[in-house]
Amino acid sequence: MYIDFILPLSIMFSMLAWTLIFRWYVHPVSNRYSTGQVLEPFLLLHSFRYIGLMFLMPGVTSEALDTRFAHPAAYGDLAAAVLAFIAIWALRSRLKSALAFVWVFNIWGLIDLLNAVVRGILFVPAGHFGAAHWIPATIVPLLLVSHMYIFFLLIKQIKKRAVTPGYEALEGRA
Secondary structure, eight states: OOHHHHHHHHHHHHHHHHHHHIIIIIHHHHTTSOHHHHHHHHHHHHGGGGGGGGGGSBTTBSSOOOHHHHHHHHHHHHHHHHHHHHHHHHHHTTOTTHHHHHHHHHHHHHHHHHHHHHHHHHHOOTTTTGGGGHIIIIIHHHHHHHHHHHHHHHHHHHHHHHHSTTOOTTTTOO
């Protein structure tokens, strides 16, 4: 197989698999819990985005990655991890503005991932991710699918508020 097709094919299969996992397993279970309870595990997942710093470590990739990709991807992921922790703190503290923190995290996190994907396509030759290949092949699709699911939850929350006067966003927290 031509090497230029391996990563895109991996991403495509991973996106499909993660989408089906969310559709068949995550979504049916999430309906049993409050929005805040459902959001926390997804935010915890994104708190591991510090792993993007791996793009800066010599020896993890087959050679030093172009800084036009590596620096924005690494530091953008680190910022997303920090924002995820802040959003978790806001949810667990039951702040009235907790969902606003989740919105900020989710918008930043999605833009950061899309930026990294575009920069990766433009500045990282096929095969240069080395051992870090698993990040764009498996983890990035999971993060993209979870961002879309978080948007789904946030929009669903807005619709609930519009229909139900006095509805408390984080109602039902344990």
